[in-house]
Amino acid sequence: xxxxxxxxxxxxxxxxxxxxxxxxxxxxxxxxxxxxxxxxxxxxxxxxxxxxxxxxxxxxxxxxxxxxxxxxxxxxxxxxxxxxxxxxxxxxxxxxxxxxxxxxxxxxxxxxxxxxxxxxxxxxxxxxxxxxxxxxxxxxxxxxxxxxxxxxxx
Amino acid sequence: xxxxxxxxxxxxxxxxxxxxxxxxxxxxxxxxxxxxxxxxxxxxxxxxxxxxxxxxxxxxxxxxxxxxxxxxxxxxxxxxxxxxxxxxxxxxxxxxxxxxxxxxxxxxxxxxxxxxxxxxxxxxxxxxxxxxxxxxxxxxxxxxxxxxxxxxxxxxxxxxxxxxxxxxxxxxxxxxxxxxxxxxxxxxxxxxxxxxxxxxxxxxxxxxxxxxxxxxxxxxxxxxxxxxxxxxxxxxxxxxxxxxxxxxxxxxx
Numbered sequence: 001x002x003x004x005x006x007x008x009x010x011x012x013x014x015x016x017x018x019x020x021x022x023x024x025x026x027x028x029x030x031x032x033x034x035x036x037x038x039x040x041x042x043x044x045x046x047x048x049x050x051x052x053x054x055x056x057x058x059x060x061x062x063x064x065x066x067x068x069x070x071x072x073x074x075x076x077x078x079x080x081x082x083x084x085x086x087x088x089x090x091x092x093x094x095x096x097x098x099x100x101x102x103x104x105x106x107x108x109x110x111x112x113x114x115x116x117x118x119x120x121x122x123x124x125x126x127x128x129x130x131x132x133x134x135x136x137x138x139x140x141x142x143x144x145x146x147x148x149x150x151x152x153x154x
Numbered sequence: 155x156x157x158x159x160x161x162x163x164x165x166x167x168x169x170x171x172x173x174x175x176x177x178x179x180x181x182x183x184x185x186x187x188x189x190x191x192x193x194x195x196x197x198x199x200x201x202x203x204x205x206x207x208x209x210x211x212x213x214x215x216x217x218x219x220x221x222x223x224x225x226x227x228x229x230x231x232x233x234x235x236x237x238x239x240x241x242x243x244x245x246x247x248x249x250x251x252x253x254x255x256x257x258x259x260x261x262x263x264x265x266x267x268x269x270x271x272x273x274x275x276x277x278x279x280x281x282x283x284x285x286x287x288x289x290x291x292x293x294x295x296x297x298x299x300x301x302x303x304x305x306x307x308x309x310x311x312x313x314x315x316x317x318x319x320x321x322x323x324x325x326x327x328x329x330x331x332x333x334x335x336x337x338x339x340x341x342x343x344x345x346x347x348x349x350x351x352x353x354x355x356x357x358x359x360x361x362x363x364x365x366x367x368x369x370x371x372x373x374x375x376x377x378x379x380x381x382x383x384x385x386x387x388x389x390x391x392x393x394x395x396x397x398x399x400x401x402x403x404x405x406x407x
């Protein structure tokens with residue numbers, strides 16, 4: 001075999017392997033088997049299997065559900081599948097000070113355990129930022145400098 | 155972001171790099187001109203990014219790291235794309251030029267990718283609340299960088315230049331699988347990392363500064379790759395010119 005032919009065969013072989021590996025990951029069942037977090041609805045659907053194991057739960061902090069006790073650094077809130085009212089939700093209890101970005105209506109991912117009592121206990125609370133970047137006043141009026149201090153304390 | 159824009163940028167950068175490689179007359183000055191432009195743009199990026207652009211409504215000033223974090227990772231993706239292009243070109247038609255360019259693109263890509271990930275980690279601490287978590291985007295990016303570190307290691311472990319060029323080109327094609335996975339990881343799986351932004355989800359001044367940052371980094375990408383290419387070429391020449399080493403002589407007592 002000429003070296004040129006051999007090199008082209010190597011190229012075709014590598015491209016085929018690469019394409020099939022990518023296809024397998026993109027369209028195969030690996031996509032469903034790799035789960036970074038469960039939404040509340042998905043976790044509840046697991047039934048008894050969800051109890052006791054360390055799992056990640058992700059969703060939206062339900063507005064009006066946040067109870068923060070600074071003295072005892074205890075925080076409870078509800079996490080729902082989505083912003084839709086009536087979406088499945090789970091009560092979460094955290095013993096840590098939340099990140100500054102934490103607020104009602106934001107996405108969170110919490111790592112911890114779910115118990116039969118219906119409360120998800122976590123020591124690792126992560127805030128999920130959306131892909132939106134906005135100035136405090138919409139960014140167009142040029143008066144943002146006055147609102148910087150406001151934004152800082154949020 | 156429109157899907158066509160990165161491809162146009164890629165074509166422009168590749169044309170510039172190939173032009174620099176192919177036309178010896180521009181070699182002494184073109185990289186200096188682009189480097190000076192990059193330095194000037196970087197200084198103005200500090201002004202635009204740190205002062206001129208508005209703070210983010212929830213992240214405040216922390217959000218300003220957007221203007222360097224995202225361009226760094228973009229540069230890594232561009233460099234790896236150039237790398238795989240050179241690898242395929244080498245296998246189709248042997249050339250020391252494409253081999254050297256593949257090596258420099260991969261090394262520069264690892265640099266931009268690693269810095270981009272570090273910036274991401276610094277950003278994650280105040281926003282997500284953690285330095286790191288094994289979310290699909292972070293895992294796939296780590297795998298991508300490790301694949302290219304492995305590619306570079308493979309190059310330095312292979313002594314015969316032609317074997318090195320051939321087999322590292324195959325490794326480059328396999329490593330490139332990680333790129334679409336990194337790109338789509340935030341859409342295929344639930345992740346902590348947000349999905350790609352586009353001009354409709356980012357306020358206009360921030361989009362402008364982000365693009366300014368991207369062009370700044372493109373200047374540096376160009377300079378790093380063409381200079382690293384020259385090093386790779388002179389190493390190749392040196393490897394060809396040196397006579398084989400003599401066998402070690404027995405020690406005389």
